[in-house]
Amino acid sequence: MTAYDALLLVSFGGPEGPDEVMPFLENVTRGRNVPRARLESVAEHYHLFGGVSPINRQCRELKAAIEADLAGHGVELPVYWGNRNWEPYLADTVRRMRDDGIRRAAAFVTSAYSGYSCSDQYVEDIERARQEVDGAPLIDKLPVYCLRPEFVEPLAESAREALDQVPSGAHLVFTAHSVPLAQPGRADYVAELNQVAAAVRDRVAPDTPWALVYQSRSGPPSQPWLEPDVRDHLEELHKAGVPGAAVVPIGFVSDHMEVKFDLDVEAAQRAAELGLPFARAATPGTHPRFVTLPRRLLRAAQDAE
Template identity: 50%
Template sequence: MDSTTTTTTADRVPFASPASASGAPYATEPQPYDGLLLAGFGGPEGQDDVIPFLRNVTRGRGIPDERLEEVAHHYRHFGGVSPINAQNRALKAALEAELARRGIDLPVYWGNRNWAPYLEDAVTEAAAQGSTRLLAFATSAYSSFSSCRQYREDFARVLTGTGLAETVTIDKIRQFFDHPGFVDAFVPGVLDALTQLREAGQTRVLFTTHSIPVDDARRSGPRELDLGDGGAYEAQHRAVAEAVMRRVAERDASLADVAWELVYQSRSGPASQPWLEPDICDRIGELPGEGVAAVAIVPVGFVSDHMEVMWDLDNEALEAAEAAGMRAIRTPTPGVDPVFVAGIVDLVEERIAAVPAADRPRATDLGPWFDVCRPACCENVRAGFKPAAAGVAP
């Protein structure tokens, strides 16, 4: 992908390594990083953690605990424990093993946005161990405020708040939505589900992701890219779904005509605010009237089995399918699939070596995405632009 943004000497990428400070879309000089920062969302690890965690997630919005408790019951159903921290521990271990297998001496530091271990702890630990040139991998594959820019703002906030802004730099690997390691991780699960549902009748593949406000979707990605009302967020998800189905058909030609669509889940905003639609459960309820007898539910928006997967899909969506009289299978997320883990490390090596954009692997025409986020990318409609690392200001 090309960007029409013109960089000048006045452009600056705050908190960046020398190889990325110019503001060019892609790094053109090799960069010797000395630490990999695994940045996660975080989650509670016990019943007493649930409300404090949800306060962190919604900080600044003035949401009373009574309303937070409406969401808390999802976590309380699982003993107050989100799966996300255990999954990030497993991912950290898998990344360390793959880096060691390739002979790459790069320690992995893990920090979260909303719960311990916090990003502040990870960055402080890295600096104390002499790792001051960090390359970040955030556990979200797509462009939007909450899935990309907010992590970049977290990096800036942490560096400023810890007093490490003058000694530690943080770059971020490119959005990996269309890297083959991510896309290919979904394919076996879709193949297996469609094979199991072959005798059920007409089957629809529902690729699902977290809904976001329409205004946020429109602002996702660089402003100079005309990607429609859903912005980069919707366009990237559609492109990945197409790539997955193309790979499925290449492995089993009899599945080439299976229909698919993109749906959304986990809406949390007020009814007066437009969010991306259709909702997965609403859509499931409509499909029998279109002759559909079975659905394969593919959580393409998620790297691992977040609470939104375990509750919103494994409970609510599967219950909606049962109520509609349809068979349904939810396919796996990438998790620590060796293909996915290897893909992350491929992206780390790509950035270290500053591989030319034309030589980078990609599974869609939208990639490879930018190393350095473009100016005014993924604006927060409610709060405007705050300082952010790994992108041209603002």
Template identity: 55%
Template structure:
């Protein structure tokens, strides 16, 4: 049973004055140099200090509200963020005051790993600790291999693919290599995040008939001495040009919406590099504007409330579902170790 749905996301600034405190929230305790924050702040200010992510979330929430009503599911949706307003702690307090006793939680990340999954469990646990009498909160599962997720991306690739030859390149947010190595249940062998990204990419590539494709990374933000997943998308575009590739289609498989990492790292930096090299460049849309994304959320809810079988296209185990911030597996997705300052 559940009497609400909590939409839990990353958050983003909604004005120039929000940018620096937002970035400080995101990077607190991570040892990110101030110069890197200065650089990223310029990216946000390039768009007037406003990230698209909150408005995209509100639009997606409205679509899910309609889809839930059409399915006969009476679940109000509450919106909370990890790093910027509305903060999840405030949202959970509002839920308590409204009499919500038990809610499902939809995280705006399809994958496993520390940042993509375990940190959402930590958000839930932190919010419940901060709010006396908080409702029970049950996080929905990872959905990287859900048929609707794959179909939305496949159609997005088809919509922008040029006539003739092109190279299909999938991209997701890079993470520290040590964090990826520690991602997943011990029995799974680690690298849950990168393996899931690779599997989602394979499923989309198979759907569009792309025999050859690449999986690359973007948006790294850590200290330069810490290894992160590579290659970077901009470096890869340059490498493809050197190999004679004339046109590239980029699919941001790691993202559910067109937030700043997509519109800056891909639509700005990667596109400018391709244009500089005389290459064709197209970027597939992310799925949260697709009606199937709302349908996907409803199907995840039904799995819980009505015991429906999990719809999935891979052999990966169903992970990521737990109550009140508890982990879904022992020693799953350990936080990345911080670099020593000694």
């Protein structure tokens, strides 16, 4: 099907036990001079869930679903999995790929958008892992896929389900991870988010008011980041007399910790305090439409050669 002899699933990584939380956070923030008190505060988010991020489990499930989709369509490619910030580390996975005789792999990353933290940093980390491994295979990152129907349609389906859980007249609230205004690629990231939000709204309820808001900022207060914050926006909806909010995390591929805590705990609590009906839509995860995406991107890469 392609010139590739493997598919590499690349994700962020996350702790799978209480003892792993701080080492993981130190990996994520290395070189950024994040105060220890801030790391300890974020660590409490993980400890609310037993010190386990759901992201690794979700990657295992996604990997299995992709393998089944490839096999079901006669595509005989092994699927590997490596993380940027926790086990299985990318370099270890690349080393195993080399030992297995892999020469050229396509990388499918669990981040759908353009911009530095969503795309370019994955490319850098893949190359860094390759540099650690003598004789490493070539690895090509598959293109940004946020506007692909395989990503948008599962989001639209879950947005419709969320709207059904809140009163008529509720607004759609699309959320994504905030980034610093100075981050390279920020304008492309915002433009794509707006396009995805509009595409989801048009599929679900074309006349429903919507807004794009942000969550999970982690920089110092003095550093400008994308706004408004989702919790501030919920307050504005309440003040305006809006009867409810269906929150759709379009910036995320799966329900990892920043969805489970920042939305399901913090944003949901703020909505409850306000008396604002609130529902959170699911992310694509292992939606049957989404898991076809790596195979289709591989096909497009082959056709482009």
